[in-house]
Amino acid sequence: MEIFLQQVVSGLATGGIYGSVALALVMIYQATDVVNFAQGEMAMFSTYLAWSMLNAGVPYWAAFFATLAVAFVCGVVIERVVIRPVENAPVLTIVIVCIGLLVILNSVAGWIYSYIQKPFPSPFPEKPITIGNVFFGAHDLGALGVTLLVLLFLYVFFRYTTLGLAMRAAAQNPVSSRLCGIRVGWMLALGWGLAALVGAVAGLMIAPIVFLDPTMMSGILIYAFASATLGGFTSPGGAVLGGLLVGVIENLVGTYVKFIGTELKLTVALAMILVVLLVRPSGLFGRVAVHRV
């Protein structure tokens, strides 16, 4: 029973991280119909940035928020400079641009920081937290808390602020948005900025678990795809829930199904993508648009 609870909590912690990356993917997908394959590498690069700051002696939380700010600005700049020129190009073109971005970010990170794995600090104490007679990793609980805070922030932003509303409007109906005076291009750029910020949080929270290296997000991105597919690419809340589910399932299957262990965990994610696409292509919470005309 203790092992079960521990595995569920640590599954929720990594699941929350998959869920945030999935959310970043869904945000961009909803606004532009494009899956940003570079999302993971953008997060990885942000994490290296934080590592540089920490190495220079900046306190953790200062580095944390500075990284988020830089990631946001970089997200906006990438949209304006790299994506904007191909905005009206066929989807395949934009996908290729995203993959190009992935390769470039990956290589530049390797070139600057080398491909050697680096330990990355957690802001949370090393001592596990004991509830009853079950031990929970402090980082697991902390990461889960941070992820939930970010999600709450996004929810409030999109639900209750005028800017958030304008961003949702721009994603749904660009023509009508312009007629309302919304600068649609900037809304898309802001979306990229926010997605980059969420990705950066995910990078910072996962790095203490998987260690920092230029390919650290490639596996996470596949889990994020599994989460977004499971929850539905049209549902931000679904993507997050999908993430939590994927995290927990991954952990439980790895613990209780002997032949899978840690080596075949990633295969579980891929199998989940396949099953969801075969059985319920819109995902658990994906919306089938309802129109009355």
Added chain:
Amino acid sequence: MVRTAGEIRFDAQQIAGRPTEDIVRLGIAHVPEGRGTFTQLTVEENLRLGAYARRDTGALARDFARIYDYFPVLGERRRQIAGSLSGGEQQMLAVARALMLRPRLLLLDEPSLGLAPLVVREIFRIVRAINREERVSVLLVEQNVATALDLADHAYLLETGRVVVSGPSAELRRDDAIRRSYLGY
């Protein structure tokens, strides 16, 4: 629409070729053909977006009340998703959203398209009230000639893109040729 010649001026300013978002900020609200409501957002959110380009956000609460006065059905359904409204209600929402801008000029593109006659009459009644009471200029494009002439002070008759007749609506209505070809009596 592509402008091939001439110029478009609003309040002595050239507006041809300017971005839509900037034209909106001059106080021109456009209700496009086919309504263009945000079908996945609530009625209230649609209206909030209508006021997006405004600076004087302090007066918003009063404007919501005013809009719900004109369109009571929108008030009843303010929390509903716009896509779940009937065609007529969506058209009302489109007009209401345009009014939230507190426009100086309201452009209506075929508001009667695909709607039942009773609904069309209701919408035109409201547009007239807005024109008279709120002093908002209205530029209406409409194939339903009789209804349009009832509403308008001044009318232009276009045939294949050219103005063939223009003048006060009352005069056009009395014109025998127009009456026979367009009004059908």
